[in-house]
Amino acid sequence: MADSPMTPFHEMAGKSPEEAKFFWSGGPVEVAPRTWFQSFLSGVTAFETDAGLVLVDSGLRQLGAKLAGMLRERTKAPVHSAIFTQGHIDHAFGLKDFLVPGQARPRIVAHRAMPERFRRYELTQRLNAAINARQFGGSVNRAETTDEFNNFRTPELAPDTLYEDRLVLSVGGLSFEVHHCRGETDDHSWIWCPERRVLCPGDLFIWGVPNAGNPQKVQRYPRDWALGLRQMAALEPRSLCPGHGGPVVDDAALIRRMLLETADYLDSLLQQTLAALNDSAPPHVDIVHRVQPPQTDSPWLQPVYDEAEFIVRNIIRYYGGWWSGRPSELKPAPRDGLAREVAALAGGAQALLTRAEALAQAGDLRLACHLADYALEAAPADKAVCNGVAALYERRAARETSLMARNIFRSAAAYARDGRAFA
Numbered sequence: 479m480a481d482s483p484m485t486p487f488h489e490m491a492g493k494s495p496e497e498a499k500f501f502w503s504g505g506p507v508e509v510a511p512r513t514w515f516q517s518f519l520s521g522v523t524a525f526e527t528d529a530g531l532v533l534v535d536s537g538l539r540q541l542g543a544k545l546a547g548m549l550r551e552r553t554k555a556p557v558h559s560a561i562f563t564q565g566h567i568d569h570a571f572g573l574k575d576f577l578v579p580g581q582a583r584p585r586i587v588a589h590r591a592m593p594e595r596f597r598r599y600e601l602t603q604r605l606n607a608a609i610n611a612r613q614f615g616g617s618v619n620r621a622e623t624t625d626e627f628n629n630f631r632t633p634e635l636a637p638d639t640l641y642e643d644r645l646v647l648s649v650g651g652l653s654f655e656v657h658h659c660r661g662e663t664d665d666h667s668w669i670w671c672p673e674r675r676v677l678c679p680g681d682l683f684i685w686g687v688p689n690a691g692n693p694q695k696v697q698r699y700p701r702d703w704a705l706g707l708r709q710m711a712a713l714e715p716r717s718l719c720p721g722h723g724g725p726v727v728d729d730a731a732l733i734r735r736m737l738l739e740t741a742d743y744l745d746s747l748l749q750q751t752l753a754a755l756n757d758s759a760p761p762h763v764d765i766v767h768r769v770q771p772p773q774t775d776s777p778w779l780q781p782v783y784d785e786a787e788f789i790v791r792n793i794i795r796y797y798g799g800w801w802s803g804r805p806s807e808l809k810p811a812p813r814d815g816l817a818r819e820v821a822a823l824a825g826g827a828q829a830l831l832t833r834a835e836a837l838a839q840a841g842d843l844r845l846a847c848h849l850a851d852y853a854l855e856a857a858p859a860d861k862a863v864c865n866g867v868a869a870l871y872e873r874r875a876a877r878e879t880s881l882m883a884r885n886i887f888r889s890a891a892a893y894a895r896d897g898r899a900f901a
């Protein structure tokens with residue numbers, strides 16, 4: 479995941495850091511001898527060896543200096559090697575600030591799919607600016623006036639050592655097992671240091687429902703992800719340094735539970751979705767409503783960032799096509815024409831909005847928002863309709879728990895006030 483450095487992350491999500499470990503920031507925390515973890519938005523782990531530091535991840539470009547400042551309270555050693563767990567902007571772009579003056583360029587290790595990710599970013603800069611603005615609660619206009627979301631390109635310090643399935647690095651008497659695991663991304667790695675029994679899972683563990691469903695992003699891989707978590711648990715790590723949130727230090731039993739429960743959570747969604755798909759391939763929306771998300775009080779499986787419903791959608795996309803399963807949506811009419819027809823039948827856009835407000839009042843915000851969309855698309859120049867629709871989406875945003883749902887609905891409200899439905 480990636481985020482704006484301009485607003486503290488926990489404030490954007492409406493949570494205090496104490497309420498959800500996902501939003502933890504701090505450090506340096508000594509997670510093992512000569513091994514420190516620090517996090518600000520995303521985590522960086524530093525292993526001091528006799529040959530220099532091995533860094534796992536490097537933070538967002540704009541936050542590299544802050545993270546490096548934390549680490550440099552404890553060690554002045556040069557960076558021997560850096561390993562990027564994935565090519566997202568909050569993991570692979572902050573390395574420059576960790577280097578000490580005069581040091582040689584460090585070796586930079588990543589999965590072989592990472593360079594292609596950077597090429598894709600260069601092809602889709604404005605797309606990424608728009609979808610990240612929505613994901614983090616802004617508008618496209620906001621993204622256009624700042625550069626914070628627009629640094630989607632190959633980082634200045636790019637990986638020079640690429641691997642396929644698994645790589646073992648030996649640095650200064652320590653070994654680092656780098657494992658490929660498709661999860662949040664296709665270029666994802668997790669790292670295990672057996673001598674210090676420290677696990678760096680990257681974003682395969684983030685103190686929240688896994689980011690395996692993100693509505694606006696490319697394919698994620700829950701099945702591989704769950705398998706990877708089980709492999710990690712089998713190693714019996716003593717300390718865990720996650721991609722987001724705080725570390726777990728010297729508590730093997732807790733780490734095992736966290737990893738296995740997260741694997742079970744993903745597997746439950748996977749099995750239920752596959753069962754539904756295999757049951758005559760019903761329309762996607764029917765599958766979404768059929769799958770029951772596992773109920774759990776575990777603090778690492780709360781929907782603070784992503785959520786189960788979106789993971790189900792992602793699983794459907796992996797195994798099936800893009801068609802929703804509704805016949806009219808195979809080759810649909812333009813939406814404004816459809817919306818005008820529906821509004822005319824209902825007695826006008828305002829009548830649709832009035833009914834939407836009644837449904838919202840009765841507690842059915844899902845149904846209310848369908849009618850609200852038609853009202854807005856039928857009458858985008860009607861200020862009363864625009865403001866009414868915006869108010870409905872603001873109300874809906876306030877009821878959501880995941881950052882993604884909340885912020886996309888918040889963006890929908892902002893667009894509606896401008897007489898636009900994400901167009």
Ligand SMILES: [Zn+2]
Binds near residue numbers: 479480568681
């Ligand atoms: Zn991340």
